Amino acid sequence: MAVTLFQKKQSLAEIGEELTQVNNDIAEKAGNPAVDDTVLNKLSEKSESLEKRFNLLKTQIDQQEAKDKKNLEKKNQRTHENDDPKAKQIHAFAGLVRATMSNKPVTHDILEALGDDDTTKTGGQSILPVTVSNQIIAEPFDDNPLRQDEAISAITNLILPRVAFSIDDDGFVGDQEVSKEIALKGDQVAFGRFKTKLKAAVSETILNGTDTALTQYIQSALQSALALKEKKVSFATTPNAGEEHMSFYSDEVGIKKISGDNMFDAITQAAGDIDDAFQANIKVYMRRPDYLAMIKELSNSSATLFGKAPEEIIGYPVRFTERATIPVVGNFSYVQLNYEIASTLYEQWKDYDKGINYFGLTAWFDQQILLASAFRLATTTSSNPSTTSTTPASK
Incomplete structure (x- = not known):
């Protein structure tokens, strides 16, 4: 079963409390000459082990939080773009160019985003x-x-x-x-009706670049x-x-x-x-x-x-x-x-x-x-x- 971020944070808090207690014990016993060195060595090993566990878990939590934040930003960006007609048009036009350049039919969602109200046409090429x-x-x-x-x-x-x-x-x-x-x-x-044919030279780097750059270039x-x-x-x-x-x-x-x-x-x-x-x-x-x-x-x-x-x-x-x-x-x-x-x-x-x-x-x-x-x-x-x-x- 996958461990959730909440569970990881709970474990991190427990390890942190235990690590603090062990370090306090070390500080207290190290100043007492009557305490045997063996006891101090065991406490030191336990502290190192807890600190290692704490750092490993903290790294996992930080990575998970960074990933979740990035995903949330992407989700918010997609939501914003879905609400922004201009952004939708940019992505749709870039899709139109890429579909045309690869000799693939233009999908209806692209045509719809570009304002085409007649999806009975074949592929949108005309x-x-x-x-x-x-x-x-x-x-x-x-x-x-x-x-x-x-x-x-x-x-x-x-x-x-x-x-x-x-x-x-x-x-x-x-x-x-x-x-x-x-x-x-x-x-x-x-x-x-007088025909004119226009050509835009497109490199692979432009074609595979961002939608905004491709749309602006074309x-x-x-x-x-x-x-x-x-x-x-x-x-x-x-x-x-x-x-x-x-x-x-x-x-x-x-x-x-x-x-x-x-x-x-x-x-x-x-x-x-x-x-x-x-x-x-x-x-x-x-x-x-x-x-x-x-x-x-x-x-x-x-x-x-x-x-x-x-x-x-x-x-x-x-x-x-x-x-x-x-x-x-x-x-x-x-x-x-x-x-x-x-x-x-x-x-x-x-x-x-x-x-x-x-x-x-x-x-x-x-x-x-x-x-x-x-x-x-x-x-x-x-x-x-x-x-x-x-x-x-x-x-």
Whole structure:
């Protein structure tokens, strides 16, 4: 029969009392010359034996208490994690990655923790659960500055009105470029499905590490890949076939080009050319080297302008992206990015030449520039004489 911790502590107390009594006897008899040495030797041996027993039992008790404390902490942690939705999602997403990487079906408890409400799907490999979509797709991240300004959605077969609101007598929709654009392109925008495949390289140490580290690594890698793809299509000078409508530089979109003698003139004139209805949220997207060169030219080698915010210099906030080879000026709330979450696929494969395992996500998305009238391209006559036209490009 196993001895309980309570029984061990009882025995330890009894041995301790006996050891104390024996040591007291030794102290009392050692000072009495009449007591024979044999008696003292027996008491000393008994004391050593009791002390050894006491220490052995004390070690067992300490080990048992440490083990029980650790188990209690783990239990409390599990209880806390069960009550913490974020912790549950982290563990579930890590389970999803590990199952995918080992070509095993994703269990229903993982899918349920990730927000999947349709367990009739086979294995979960064709599902992007709601919470994961929020973490990977819907949450804004700094690598793509457009996400600070454009609308993000995850709606299948999304159709939007080109103009979100109108007033019968405001004349906005019937005014100049907006009315021409709606007549040319229609008053509705239908989002399509364009596939992108993202890969996150996963080492064995990451895969076998903690759930938190694995989840953070995979989500960060996929977010970075998405940001790169989104920026690439948004500022593509030669878009892929079928993706022309996503680029600010595409003739199909037909954003008006405004030319100036220098970058400052081009940007300010472009901003001033935009209709008052769009002025409230105008921002400028451009390359950082172009902005610094503009400031250097304006300051005439003085350092006074370099410490000022762009709003103080050109009158509008600036977002920097290396792909904006021509500054784009406009109200970026008239751009929308839409993902079809239900169509997303998870998969894994290995590059045997490099010996690297990949966790892959295939997603379908579309980006629509709802109104080209809300934007201008700022070109300069000195650097780009071929883009001096101030008329919209035809579709």
